[in-house]
Amino acid sequence: MLIVLCGLPAAGKSALAESLAAALTAPVLSVDPIEAATWRAGVDRGQPTGVAAYAVAQALAAENLRLGLTVIVDAVNDAEEARAAWVDLARDRAVPLRFVEVVCSDPRVHRQRLLDRRRDLEGFPEPTWESVQARRAAFVDWPQDRLVLDSLRPLPELTARALDHLGSPAG
Numbered sequence: 001m002l003i004v005l006c007g008l009p010a011a012g013k014s015a016l017a018e019s020l021a022a023a024l025t026a027p028v029l030s031v032d033p034i035e036a037a038t039w040r041a042g043v044d045r046g047q048p049t050g051v052a053a054y055a056v057a058q059a060l061a062a063e064n065l066r067l068g069l070t071v072i073v074d075a076v077n078d079a080e081e082a083r084a085a086w087v088d089l090a091r092d093r094a095v096p097l098r099f100v101e102v103v104c105s106d107p108r109v110h111r112q113r114l115l116d117r118r119r120d121l122e123g124f125p126e127p128t129w130e131s132v133q134a135r136r137a138a139f140v141d142w143p144q145d146r147l148v149l150d151s152l153r154p155l156p157e158l159t160a161r162a163l164d165h166l167g168s169p170a171g
Contacts, residue, residue, distance in 0.1 A: 001070045002061060002090045003166060006077035007102035008135055009127045010114035012151030012158075016102055017074040019159040024070055024166075029057045031075035036124035058085055065093040078139045087144065098166050099146035106152055 003020065005013045017028045035053035043049055054075065061071045077083050083099070090097035104110035111129050119126070127135075147165040149158045 001096045001098065001166065002065060002073070002086060002093070003070065003098050003100065004073045004075075004077060004083070004086045005100050005102060006075070006083070006146070008076065008078075008104075008110070008139070009132050010110060010117055011102045011104045012113075012149075013074050013102045014119075015151070015155055016100070016149070016158055016162060017072050019155055020072055020162055020166075023159060023163060024072070026070040026072050027064055028072045028074055029060050029064075031057050031073075032119070032124060033121055036121040039123050054082055054085065058089055061086075062089055062093060065089070065095050076135065078135055080140050080142060083142055083144060099142075099144050100162055100165065101146050101148045102151055102158075103148060104151045109152065 003026070005017050007013050014030065017030070020026070021028045031050075031053045034056050035049050038049045038052060039045055043052070057073060057075065061073060064071045073086065075082070077086070077099075086099075087097060104113065110132075114126065114129055114132060117126060147162065149161060151158065
């Protein structure tokens with residue numbers, strides 16, 4: 001199965017990804033650490049490293065799916081092109097696909113999470129609240145079926161709801 005977590009920075013995707021990974025014994029492919037690694041390797045930040053990071057995550061997901069593993073993707077996925085690539089990958093590998101969008105419905109809590117987070121991604125600056133708001137304004141809605149979870153709820157509850165969704169035949 002391919003599980004694709006979507007949502008704005010600091011919405012709570014990574015916490016849910018880690019919780020699902022533990023429950024499913026599945027790898028998490030996170031786009032931000034991949035992009036940070038490209039910068040540390042000397043790829044100029046003026047290059048489309050974000051696009052490249054998605055491409056690397058997709059290649060790694062394809063290989064893990066080929067091995068019969070469930071894969072969890074942790075990325076903003078705010079563009080239709082990004083989500084379409086996951087749809088294509090799931091179709092090509094003949095595996096079920098589940099989208100889970102993580103939101104934080106309280107802007108004050110969301111902003112504070114962004115200000116407080118420390119991910120230790122060497123060379124990868126945290127986005128500003130202004131940049132998150134700009135991404136929110138540009139976030140493209142999608143036609144794919146997805147579970148939307150509000151990260152104001154306790155993580156164990158979110159994990160249980162996501163696991164229930166992952167077992168459902170729709171998606």
